[in-house]
Amino acid sequence: xxxxxxxxxxxxxxxxxxxxxxxxxxxxxxxxxxxxxxxxxxxxxxxxxxxxxxxxxxxxxxxxxxxxxxxxxxxxxxxxxxxxxxxxxxxxxxxxxxxxxxxxxxxx
Numbered sequence: 001x002x003x004x005x006x007x008x009x010x011x012x013x014x015x016x017x018x019x020x021x022x023x024x025x026x027x028x029x030x031x032x033x034x035x036x037x038x039x040x041x042x043x044x045x046x047x048x049x050x051x052x053x054x055x056x057x058x059x060x061x062x063x064x065x066x067x068x069x070x071x072x073x074x075x076x077x078x079x080x081x082x083x084x085x086x087x088x089x090x091x092x093x094x095x096x097x098x099x100x101x102x103x104x105x106x107x108x
Contacts (some may be wrong), residue, residue: 023078048073
């Protein structure tokens, strides 16, 4: 899984990078076929927003959150993406039917 972190209108600190990486690594427990994760952190006056896009083999999930604190924004986006990944995993799960038919032997 490739993780890219970009900052708009400010310099991304090492603490923010570590926080994003720690949160994004939790996505692996939901799906193992995640190819790329792109996090865009931006600041506009008092609004601090985080946008995370998750790219997989047959899906793309993008979420965005705007808060007054960057860490809250990152946490909120990650919980939304975890919910979306969980829903995607449930949709794509293959359910196998068991052969419940019992063979009836006639009494002779």
